[in-house]
Amino acid sequence: MTTLLDYCSLVRSKNAGPFTLTFDFMCHDKDAYDALVATGFLNKNLFATLYDTAPDKVLVVNHPLALAVKVSLPRPTVQGDLHDSDCYAGQQYAPLMDMEVAAQRTH
Known part of the structure; x- marks a missing residue:
């Protein structure tokens, strides 16, 4: 099974302010970055489903020079709210x- 750690040396999530959640996926090298992006795994629908938001609220940005992908979306709960379990x-x-991250498809 192929996972994000097969492509990335760093995977993290953090606040981007009290209302926004952001994810960073930093790849091992250019080949890993190209392969990860080619899978289409990091997409708006995946994050919308996992974090209960609309796909049009999810921003996926590929940064080829940094060999990274950044994803941002509204936090499910505002930071510091009584129901916030991960401040x-x-x-x-x-x-x-x-x-599982599907392997690159060949055409």
Whole structure:
């Protein structure tokens, strides 16, 4: 099974202010970056489903020079709210770690 750690040396989530959650996927090298992007795994629908938001609220930005992908979306709960279970959003990436990332398709 191929996971994000096969492509990335760093996967993290964090706050981007009290209303926004952001994820960073930093790849091992250019080949890993190109392969990860080619899978289409990091897409708006995946994050919308996992974090209960509309796909049009999800921003996926590929940074080829940094060999990274950044994803931002509204926080499910405002930072510091009584129901906020992860104030710094540092553990929101966890559901992604055990998911299988499909290998690159050949055409």
